[in-house]
Amino acid sequence: MANSANSANAVIQTIHARRSTRKYTAEQITEEQLDTLLDAAIWAPSGSDCQTWQFTAIQKEDVLLKINELVKEGLRVWTPNDDYASRAAAIRQNAQKAEYNFYYRAPTLILTSNRPNYENGLADNALALQNVFLTAESVGLGSCYINQLRWTSEYAPLRDYLAELGIPREHVLFGAAAVGHIDTATPTPERKPNTVKKII
Ligand SMILES: Cc1cc2nc3c(=O)[nH]c(=O)nc-3n(C[C@H](O)[C@H](O)[C@H](O)COP(=O)(O)O)c2cc1C
Incomplete structure (x- = not known):
C-alpha cells in the first residue's frame, strides 16, 4: 500500500518498520526514553476522553522476575474464555519450562490497566x-505486545502482588509492552491479501 508520497512521511515509515521484538539485549533504556514512551501512551485517544487507564512501568529485575513466576503459576490454572482453547494447552505447557519468560527478558515492561x-x-x-x-521504533528501540497478564489477571496471588505495586485490585489488566534494545530483528510478515475493500 505504500506509495512514493507516503514513503517520505516519517510516521508511515515508522508504522511499516515496527516489528514485535522477542530477543532483547540486557541494556536498560534510559529514563528519558521511558518518559517519552509513557508520554506517548497518555496522549492516545480514549473513548469520551475518559483517560481512566493506568500505565505501570517496571524496570526492577527482581520485581519482573517475581511477576514472571506468578504468571507461570497463573497460566497453569488458566482457562481461556474464548475460542483460543486450542492454543491454550500449548501456551500452558510452554509456560512450565524452567526458562520460560513471558516478557522475553525485556529490561522494561509497561503494564496497562483500566x-x-x-x-x-x-x-x-x-x-x-x-x-x-511506534514511539519505541522511532527512537530505535524494540517492543512487543504481551498478553499473558490479561490471561492470568484473575490469579489471586498475582493480583495481590500487583496491588502491592499500586495496580488497583479492581482494575482490568490489558496488554503490556515489553521494551528494550533489539538483539535479534524479527522478520517482516507478509500482508494477507483481500483485507481491504474500497468503495469509491
Ligand atoms: C492483541 C495482540 C496480542 C499479542 N500478544 C502477544 C504475546 O502475548 N506475545 C507475543 O510475543 N506477541 C504478541 N503479539 C504480537 C503479534 O504476534 C505480532 O504483532 C504479529 O505476529 C505480527 O508481527 P509484527 O508485530 O512484527 O508485525 C500480540 C499482538 C496483538 C495485536
Whole structure:
C-alpha cells in the first residue's frame, strides 16, 4: 500500500518498520526514553476522553522476575474464555519450562490497566500500546505486545502482588509492552491479501 508520497512521511515509515521484538539485549533504556514512551501512551485517544487507564512501568529485575513466576503459576490454572482453547494447552505447557519468560527478558515492561465495567478499556489501552510501540521504533528501540497478564489477571496471588505495586485490585489488566534494545530483528510478515475493500 505504500506509495512514493507516503514513503517520505516519517510516521508511515515508522508504522511499516515496527516489528514485535522477542530477543532483547540486557541494556536498560534510559529514563528519558521511558518518559517519552509513557508520554506517548497518555496522549492516545480514549473513548469520551475518559483517560481512566493506568500505565505501570517496571524496570526492577527482581520485581519482573517475581511477576514472571506468578504468571507461570497463573497460566497453569488458566482457562481461556474464548475460542483460543486450542492454543491454550500449548501456551500452558510452554509456560512450565524452567526458562520460560513471558516478557522475553525485556529490561522494561509497561503494564496497562483500566477501570472495571468500562466497555472501551481494551480499545483505549490498545491504542495507547500502539503509541508506545511506534514511539519505541522511532527512537530505535524494540517492543512487543504481551498478553499473558490479561490471561492470568484473575490469579489471586498475582493480583495481590500487583496491588502491592499500586495496580488497583479492581482494575482490568490489558496488554503490556515489553521494551528494550533489539538483539535479534524479527522478520517482516507478509500482508494477507483481500483485507481491504474500497468503495469509491
Ligand atoms: C492483541 C495482540 C496480542 C499479542 N500478544 C502477544 C504475546 O502475548 N506475545 C507475543 O510475543 N506477541 C504478541 N503479539 C504480537 C503479534 O504476534 C505480532 O504483532 C504479529 O505476529 C505480527 O508481527 P509484527 O508485530 O512484527 O508485525 C500480540 C499482538 C496483538 C495485536
